[in-house]
Amino acid sequence: xxxxxxxxxxxxxxxxxxxxxxxxxxxxxxxxxxxxxxxxxxxxxxxxxxxxxxxxxxxxxxxxxxxxxxxxxxxxxxxxxxxxxxxxxxxxxxxxxxxxxxxxxxxxxxxxxxxxxx
Amino acid sequence: xxxxxxxxxxxxxxxxxxxxxxxxxxxxxxxxxxxxxxxxxxxxxxxxxxxxxxxxxxxxxxxxxxxxxxxxxxxxxxxxxxxxxxxxxxxxxxxxxxxxxxxxxxxxxxxxxxxxxx
DNA sequence: GTGCGTGTTAAATAATCACTTAACGACGAG
DNA sequence: CTCGTCGTTAAGTGATTATTTAACACGCAC
Numbered sequence: 001x002x003x004x005x006x007x008x009x010x011x012x013x014x015x016x017x018x019x020x021x022x023x024x025x026x027x028x029x030x031x032x033x034x035x036x037x038x039x040x041x042x043x044x045x046x047x048x049x050x051x052x053x054x055x056x057x058x059x060x061x062x063x064x065x066x067x068x069x070x071x072x073x074x075x076x077x078x079x080x081x082x083x084x085x086x087x088x089x090x091x092x093x094x095x096x097x098x099x100x101x102x103x104x105x106x107x108x109x110x111x112x113x114x115x116x117x118x
Numbered sequence: 119x120x121x122x123x124x125x126x127x128x129x130x131x132x133x134x135x136x137x138x139x140x141x142x143x144x145x146x147x148x149x150x151x152x153x154x155x156x157x158x159x160x161x162x163x164x165x166x167x168x169x170x171x172x173x174x175x176x177x178x179x180x181x182x183x184x185x186x187x188x189x190x191x192x193x194x195x196x197x198x199x200x201x202x203x204x205x206x207x208x209x210x211x212x213x214x215x216x217x218x219x220x221x222x223x224x225x226x227x228x229x230x231x232x233x234x235x236x
Numbered sequence: 237g238t239g240c241g242t243g244t245t246a247a248a249t250a251a252t253c254a255c256t257t258a259a260c261g262a263c264g265a266g
Numbered sequence: 267c268t269c270g271t272c273g274t275t276a277a278g279t280g281a282t283t284a285t286t287t288a289a290c291a292c293g294c295a296c
Contacts, residue, residue, distance in 0.1 A: 064205070064206055066206055066209040070202040070203075079209055083188070083197060084188040086223070087182070087185045088184055089224070091184040092227060093211075093226070093230065094197050094200050094212075095200070096227060097200075097208070097211065097230055100233055102204070104234075105204070106207070108226065108229060111226060111229055112214045112215055112226055113214060115225070116214060116217055116218060
């Protein structure tokens, strides 16, 4: 069981970018930032960028956006909106679900799907 | 059906504070801010304060912290942490649950409780 | 009418976030 | 040997967030 350190945001971006043979300047242009900035972000000298840039990066590098945002220490604004719309219910649900195993959560998500259909 | 405007953060704080006969300066001291600041916050001339102050206000005014944070356009950092710990699962769960009625969500929350006990 | 307690006004500040600009050093191709 | 491309370095900027300071005006109590 990989009980290891989690890879940093910057390290992941650099690795995946290089794996796709995308240059630093090219990538910077794609996400709408300066090459310098991206360089520092990739080496974790700067904090991860704002949400929209993280999302663009996720798309380019074919990563899950929520996962990458988490690595960037962010929560997608649409999730925040969902919580704000019904704070008590969502807060209580999240705090309960937190204590469940991944399998139990998956099971619960299926139940939610069912409820939606009915 | 109260299809009305939602009360602002500031308005709620002022109303509840006055209901409890707490002075502006007194309350400001309790939350660790200047009276001036609180005055402007209560009249929505300034945006709601940072998370920790909102939480103190919630405690003083006996409001639900998550609810008050939502009114302050914030999500409690502990909820953000829960999401960041398992971004994919939690994102997917939230996006599904969003489409359910309050009753369905409540039902699901009970299921989660059960799962926890087992 | 002086002094205290209330809330209010305008201006300024401090901190943090999210970046950019300009210049530099190393490397391989022509 | 110089040119283009690579990533890097240090410094600075612009916007936003979160808040403070000092001064003021009103009502009530003595």
